[in-house]
Amino acid sequence: MTTLQAPGQTPLRPAEAGELEKATEKRNRRAYLALLIPGLLGLLVSFVFPLAYMVRMSFNRGAPDGVIEETFTFDTYIQPLTDPYYWKVTLDTFQMGVTVGVLCVLVSYPVALFLARSQSKYRSLLLAIAIAPLLTSAVVRTYGWMVILGTNGLVNSSLTGLGIIDTPLKLTNNMTGVTIGLVEIFMPYAILAMISGFGRLSPQLEEAAGSLGASKFNVFTRVTLPLSLPGILTAFLLVFVLSISTFITPRLLGGGSVQVLATEIYDQTTGLLNWPFAAALSVILLVLFGLIIAVYQRLTRKIGG
Amino acid sequence: MNEAPLFKPRFNAAKPAFGILVFLLYLFLLAPLLIVFVVSFASNQYLSFPPEGFTLKWYGMLPQESTFMNGMRVSLIVAVIVTVIVLALGVPAALALDRYEFKAKGAVQSFFLSPLLIPSIVLALGMVLLFGPLRLTNTYAGIIIGHVAITIPFVIRTTLMSLATTDTSCEAAARILGADSWTVFRRVTLPIIQPGVIAGGVIAFIVSFDEAVISLFVAESGLPTLPVQVLRYVENSADAAVAALSVILILISLVVVVVVERVMGLRKALR
Numbered sequence: 001m002t003t004l005q006a007p008g009q010t011p012l013r014p015a016e017a018g019e020l021e022k023a024t025e026k027r028n029r030r031a032y033l034a035l036l037i038p039g040l041l042g043l044l045v046s047f048v049f050p051l052a053y054m055v056r057m058s059f060n061r062g063a064p065d066g067v068i069e070e071t072f073t074f075d076t077y078i079q080p081l082t083d084p085y086y087w088k089v090t091l092d093t094f095q096m097g098v099t100v101g102v103l104c105v106l107v108s109y110p111v112a113l114f115l116a117r118s119q120s121k122y123r124s125l126l127l128a129i130a131i132a133p134l135l136t137s138a139v140v141r142t143y144g145w146m147v148i149l150g151t152n153g154l155v156n157s158s159l160t161g162l163g164i165i166d167t168p169l170k171l172t173n174n175m176t177g178v179t180i181g182l183v184e185i186f187m188p189y190a191i192l193a194m195i196s197g198f199g200r201l202s203p204q205l206e207e208a209a210g211s212l213g214a215s216k217f218n219v220f221t222r223v224t225l226p227l228s229l230p231g232i233l234t235a236f237l238l239v240f241v242l243s244i245s246t247f248i249t250p251r252l253l254g255g256g257s258v259q260v261l262a263t264e265i266y267d268q269t270t271g272l273l274n275w276p277f278a279a280a281l282s283v284i285l286l287v288l289f290g291l292i293i294a295v296y297q298r299l300t301r302k303i304g305g
Numbered sequence: 306m307n308e309a310p311l312f313k314p315r316f317n318a319a320k321p322a323f324g325i326l327v328f329l330l331y332l333f334l335l336a337p338l339l340i341v342f343v344v345s346f347a348s349n350q351y352l353s354f355p356p357e358g359f360t361l362k363w364y365g366m367l368p369q370e371s372t373f374m375n376g377m378r379v380s381l382i383v384a385v386i387v388t389v390i391v392l393a394l395g396v397p398a399a400l401a402l403d404r405y406e407f408k409a410k411g412a413v414q415s416f417f418l419s420p421l422l423i424p425s426i427v428l429a430l431g432m433v434l435l436f437g438p439l440r441l442t443n444t445y446a447g448i449i450i451g452h453v454a455i456t457i458p459f460v461i462r463t464t465l466m467s468l469a470t471t472d473t474s475c476e477a478a479a480r481i482l483g484a485d486s487w488t489v490f491r492r493v494t495l496p497i498i499q500p501g502v503i504a505g506g507v508i509a510f511i512v513s514f515d516e517a518v519i520s521l522f523v524a525e526s527g528l529p530t531l532p533v534q535v536l537r538y539v540e541n542s543a544d545a546a547v548a549a550l551s552v553i554l555i556l557i558s559l560v561v562v563v564v565v566e567r568v569m570g571l572r573k574a575l576r
Contacts, residue, residue: 032405039398039417039457042390046454047420050431057434107330114327126331128562128571133334135508135565135575136558137515139532139539140551144337146543147344147352154340157354187334192576245424247518252539262426269522275434282427293422 058279066273076280086264090284093244093260096175100182101240104190105232107183112194112231113224117203127195134188142252145181146172149253173255181249186242190235197231197300230299237296241289261285338555345548352544363549372538373550376531383445383530384514387452391509394453395460396502400494402461403468404476417461420454428454429522436523443527451519456512460505463574467501500568508574511561515554 061069080086115127148154149171156168171177209219247262268278347356402414432451441447479493517532565574
């Protein structure tokens with residue numbers, strides 16, 4: 001903690017400091033507004049207006065060649081909600097979210113458990129390495145997976161080189177590739193969410209169970225796992241919402257043959273120029289997203305509090 | 306304590322297995338980044354394994370690739386301006402949120418953090434819809450405004466994090482000793498929030514620099530940023546030529562990671 005205290009001076013007692021604050025607060029009553037307004041305006045322009053405009057746009061009607069018919073209709077919503085194709089896209093998106101969520105939890109759990117318990121002096125370094133990929137480009141990481149999974153990629157070259165398979169496995173341009181890529185890309189999020197959710201898990205509890213005669217397996221199923229369930233659940237929900245809205249990885253590793261809501265929104269805008277329809281799809285995605293985020297936040301608050 | 310040794314063998318048997326599992330999962334987590342390094346130094350003409358030899362030719366080719374160099378220029382300009390703007394907007398807002406009491410404070414704070422809760426594809430569509438009629442698509446202004454929304458939450462969060470660890474008595478002490486508000490800010494508050502400001506700034510920089518979806522929607526045809534150029538390139542072929550560029554992008558991220566870890570800790574800054 002930073003202490004700014006000249007030598008030989010005694011720090012103010014908290015009570016004294018509080019009174020002082022009150023006295024100066026009157027003078028600065030409006031100061032906080034001056035501090036807040038630039039930021040609020042910034043978000044208004046870059047965040048609120050675009051979203052509001054998009055919601056309004058979703059009630060317009062799209063005519064061919066990108067012409068937008070100004071009106072107020074629910075047609076744009078009726079189409080995706082009645083057309084079986086969009087039901088399939090939505091279901092595929094959901095299924096992908098669940099698969100990625102489950103797999104991501106499975107591969108992240110041991111790492112999170114290890115980091116939460118570790119007494120090693122390298123713990124903070126290992127934690128940093130686990131989170132650091134968050135700050136690398138999603139495009140670059142997806143490219144890395146294309147190199148690993150592609151027809152001439154690492155996996156196929158190794159397997160054919162070793163004579164295990166003759167024809168390369170199809171690991172890109174399909175849901176398999178997208179799933180593998182997304183699981184890895186969202187691992188840092190899952191690990192972070194789990195570590196934060198492991199609040200009540202402590203090595204002492206596990207040791208206590210062990211010294212009372214529980215087997216290693218029983219310690220895990222009766223103590224470790226139940227106590228880490230909140231972390232597991234929040235990690236799953238987080239990865240789920242991130243997966244259903246992600247664009248770059250389904251686009252690149254899916255190679256056009258994986259259609260999820262995000263890629264559909266992109267195709268509706270750049271390919272078909274059907275702006276109101278794309279807006280309606282976005283609103284639908286936003287509503288799905290919002291519902292799950294609300295559950296997620298309620299959960300994290302419960303765990304935190 | 307006779308029991309203790311009894312448990313020992315069981316613990317020892319499980320430990321290495323768990324260690325190996327964690328090591329393999331780390332390998333999986335870092336696989337796409339590690340493979341890009343390997344490929345960028347491999348002399349194979351086309352993407353294939355194993356690497357045939359060591360070469361720096363992919364790096365040597367980069368300066369001649371005008372699409373990448375233009376993209377790099379656009380991304381750097383955007384990221385620098387975005388960083389300056391969000392620091393100017395976000396740091397004062399974080400100060401107001403921590404040092405003042407006012408109605409709806411919780412709501413305002415949630416509002417500042419909320420862009421992170423909106424899928425970027427949705428935001429990107431909203432932006433291209435709004436910016437089109439305003440003639441902001443394919444302009445620096447359009448990309449920069451777009452990136453402000455998604456970077457402000459990081460600056461607010463890291464600055465709040467620095468403020469939360471100190472109480473207001475430092476500022477009060479400075480004031481009672483006769484310092485005016487500007488001096489209090491410059492000599493007391495600024496040093497306190499410095500780690501948060503630095504961490505928020507470099508995170509904002511890298512998030513903007515690496516951002517692909519908003520840039521794709523807002524400026525794909527007229528002012529493609531580097532991630533958009535890479536995306537387009539990789540869409541057509543995942544060959545080795547883009548590996549060298551990817552390594553440079555990873556190294557820039559690494560610098561950011563080290564700075565954030567040093568000044569306030571990666572976990573605190575990103576949670």
